[in-house]
Amino acid sequence: MPSTDTEAVRALPDRGLSAGGLPAERNGFVGRTAELARLLELLGTDRMITVTGPGGVGKTRLAVRAAARAAGDFEDGVCFLELSALRDPDLLPHTLAARLGLPEQDGRSRMGAVRRYLAGRRLLLVLDTCEHLVEACADLAWDLLREAPGLTVLATSRQPLNVAGEHHLPVPPLPVPEDAEGGGTRTAKTHPAKTGAARAGGAGDAVELFVQRARAARPGFRLTPANRADVVRLCRRLDGIPLAVELAAVRLRAVPLSELADRLEDRFRVLTGTRRGVLPRHQTLRTTIDWSHGLCDASERLVWARLSVFAGTFGLDDAREVCAFGELDGDEVVRGLVGLVEKSLVLRADDERGTRYRLLDMLREYGADRLEAMGGTETVRERHVRRHLALAQEFDAAFLTDGQVERYRAVRAAQADVRSALEHALARPELRRAAAALATALWGYWHIAGLHTEGRHWYAKVRSRYPAPVRERAWALAKSAYLGAFQADPAAADEARECAEIAGKLDDRRLTGRGLAYLNLSLTFRGRHEEAEEAARKALAMLEEAGDPVGLVTLETQIAYLRLLRGSVDSALEWCRRGLDRFPPDSEEAWVRGYLHYVWGAALFRRGAYERSAEVGALALDLKHSLGDAVGTAYCLELLGWLAAHERRHARTALLLGAADPLWKRAGARLGGTAIMERAHEDAARAARTALGAARYARYAAEAAARPLDDVVQEALTGAAFTPREPNRGLTERETEVALLVRDGLTNREIATRLTVSRRTVDSHVERILSKLAVASRTQVAEALPARPEGP
Structure with missing residues (x-):
């Protein structure tokens, strides 16, 4: 037996989602054969499909299953966007x-970037849980469908989005047998009867689902003639x-x-009267959750209500800090959480x-209603902030300081709740100072995560709450200027100047220094070097006067x-040495x-100290990749690629520069568009292209871009010779x-269709062709094949 409450929680089963991609299915998929077939059919013919139905009916599960099945029809894949934790439509x-992994350091419209990215792609976009953002989701879908002819949008919502050309697919509840003997099924009027489903022990009906989940809750459970009537009832x-x-x-763990x-049955009679007709769907689910709530003890109910303020996942310490007050101490919160997980x-996530x-959306909404009813919402929300x-x-x-990576990951895990906390605090006058402090403290997170536009979005909101020249406004200007500099936004310099001006009036040396430092950064990136030097001097x-070590080393x-x-x-x-x-x-x-x-290694490269430059550059790459800093990693791969060109290791050059290419695309511009650095890149690429030939260089670069970044970095750090795949042109x-x-x-x-074979057969042929030609994408097949003959 676990010796502590913490160990008890950790011993509970993991029912989380996979990291990235489509959500992992936590348990077996039951039924929905007709709905799945219809949805797959629609995905092949329509471009805007919305799966609709009441909460808890299984819209997301159906959409995920269909997206996984249809993924092969979309050459550019599936993008799954879960929206339940997003509250700000902006x-x-x-x-x-x-x-989508689009450039964050781009001062242009984010919507414009999405349009441009999707315009030439064939992709399935899944927008999950749209009902609280119906207008924003409808506008987004309509805009993208007009601009991207190869895009298909699959949405899930409790109501249609009402987009032109939208096809609604209602998802009814699972069918239920008419009687215990299985003489047919009963379901919503919109659902066709599935005669004989009960007789077969399920065949996709509610009984089959209950039996499957009951076995998970109580191993050994099975459906028998003796217990069938109770299951059907x-x-x-x-x-x-x-x-x-x-x-x-789940209650079978404790109750026969x-x-x-x-x-x-008693619970429904009490809550809905003695009428035995079919209940409205939302009332049925609400009553079921009421019933589950009634089976919890008092501490579990209170913990459930207070946990409803979390927008995303949370840990034990988060639960204690937010929920442990008044009637609940920390140990009671943990015991209540254990009971709710059971x-x-x-x-578990x-x-x-x-x-x-994490709480499922329906259960979070229910808990929030309970919290509001008991009058504790503001207190819990303030503790959450x-x-x-x-x-x-x-x-x-x-x-x-040490532990930087772990602290960064902690903030990243809490991103949905950081957003929620910011939004709530900005809306409450008594918490606006906390909102400003929260936004100010997140500048480093937003930069490392590449979330420059989002950071500036929140800083703009802080400034709108503080129009006067006060400290909160100045810090919001400073941090927005820092992020904006990486986006090459000319407004960043103006923000930095206003910050310095306000800070000077407040006689705040540290804040003035930060404003001027970020002015230096903006001017440096924009090539205004003399002005940048003057800002740096001030x-x-x-x-130094303020004693700000973070500001100084930056x-x-x-x-x-x-x-x-x-x-x-x-x-x-010399400045690198001072910083280190x-x-x-x-x-x-x-x-x-x-x-x-990186700067040290690049300076050594410029000086001609190539061996030492490689050592320092490899150390820079190791540091940047360990943190997950994509742009910093790209800079370091570039430097090592230039060194490989100097050593005439041309395949290595092509592979290193190729691996950096997708990282630069995320950043918005290779090497920030700096002319000196761009010339070094072109010199290295030109030498490798001349030695290898244009086609082979392109093939090696594409191969590296398609490799896992961890693998490329590991090979780059060891200095091992890259071994590109040579094409085997023995095509059948x-x-x-x-x-x-x-x-x-x-x-x-x-x-x-052209060859009268199945699409799956074509998929297999294409995979073998890519392997034999040693190319990473369909677009490179043309380069690897013989040229088309001239003439007709």
């Missing part, structure tokens, strides 16, 4: 852009709503089946940080880069030290025929 385009009372059936099945059916009312938890303010301030205060004096890194761009190699090396001397020899800090080592006659059609731009489905 962030919808940004959230989609981030999910229970499923009928729950009206076949999957979530309601699953909640009931016959008693469970009786209790539920009853499947709270789900483990991630890289360990054990995490304070908890995430403390998390962000801990990250910021120790930003450049900032340095202010930050500025020293910027000055080192500025001197490198100006050709002052010795000065750049601020850290102890055994420091584990990765962000600033990674950039300092059929593979040659398919390859020529791919070259001509036909999709797999079109090729299947």
